[in-house]
Amino acid sequence: MTTTDYEHGVVPQDQRRSWLSIAFVWIAIGIDLSGAFLGVALAxxxxxxxxxxxxxxxxxxxxxxxMACAYVGASTGLSTAMISRAVFGRIGGAVLALAITISMVGWFAVQAGFFGQNAQIAFTEFTGVEVPVQIFTxxxxxxxxxxxxxxxxxxxxxxxxAVPLLLVLLIVGVVVAFSTRGSAGLATPVETTIGFGAAVSLVMGIFILGVVMAPDMARWARTPKQAMAAGFVGFFFGNSIILVVAIVLARIMNETELMTIFFALGLGxxxxxVLILAQWTTNTSNLYSAGLSFSSISPRLNRRSVTLVLGVIGIVVGVIGAADYFVPFILLIGTVIAPYGGVYLASFFTGRRTARWQHGAEVPTVDLPSIIAWAAGILVALATTDPAAGPGFGWFTLTTISALDGLIVAFVVQLALLPLRRRDGDDAVVPAGDREQSA
Structure with missing residues (x-):
């Protein structure tokens, strides 16, 4: 079976897409139920x-x-997992690809189960008939x-x-809410239980892993600058739109359940x-990244075949509800992946003209400095994670966003270890005429 997603190589220039179409992908991913529920909680x-x-x-x-992560993806034309080969070496890259696969399949299963629960509620509201949640999942x-x-x-x-339709549907909900209930609820004071810094942390936390995985989509951009534009628009608007709508609707309607709000407005x-499109677009990207990541481990693996197998596994796990028991483990894997973003950003922006960033170039079995930087980021992310919020120790606080803590520390450590790599001659510069890609 052939594949056309270039999971083992660079996306050709004649297959690249416009920045707006890529931004639409990220906006669609950002409009999901987790964002809606966070918006209600903030309200x-x-x-x-x-x-x-x-x-x-x-x-x-x-x-x-x-913008930074998308730049790397478009400049190299490689997926997030393929980039890890240049950063960590053959074995190190395979370990990272496996971690990404586990995390993405796990979240696919969780989101599929989440979809099933909410679809069951909607179906029962419309028909009065209760159908097992497993069918919807x-x-x-x-x-x-x-x-x-x-x-x-x-x-x-x-x-x-999906994006134009989702935006129209969300706007209709806001307009109907204002026309039927007015705006008085917006100014109603509430007891402050979420601090401003904590709120910013939550807003970033729900999409930070998506930022690290940005090269999976950004590699399709025509130029690095277009990828940066798509990254900013996609993540800024994609993350904020559903949050703002949920905050407004929750305040106007004085409700804490988004589905109940829409039914109260006569917009069931x-x-x-919205439920179907939001979860469909978001969860599809989880499985797509999982397939890309696992297939990068070996040239013999076909992305479509891998995606099919992983999809079946994810659906089975979601249907039997087993994903709920693995959420802490999936969160832990996410903590492992986030610092990788800092490592590959530091590696690329300090060594993008070196041989190892050329597709097909020889790389070491394991790149020890990069592994050290990655490990330092993971340790800090675990140290700053409150045990009540996920796997971690809660020893101290930096940005209040553990994944971001790990990314920043990994970035800094990788920069600090740069002299060690240059001393060992790992980063020989490639002449400009020999480079396959130009940033």
């Missing part, structure tokens, strides 16, 4: 103005970080897996359809469509 725990400000600041920081998982199976082009088409059908 209940903060005054309206600070909640919007925290959303804006957190999304702005995500957008700026995404399975149907949703199959839809998502089929899209991921066909690859980026399929995801791009789905996003191009809208809620179902």
């Amino acid at each position: 209940a725990g903060m005054d309206f103005g600070p909640a919007l400000a925290a959303t804006g600041l957190g999304s702005l920081l995500l957008g700026l970080l995404a 399975g149907i949703g998982g199959v839809l998502m897996a089929v899209t991921a199976f066909w690859g980026y082009r399929s995801i791009n088409r789905l996003s191009s359809l 059908g809208v809620a179902v469509i």
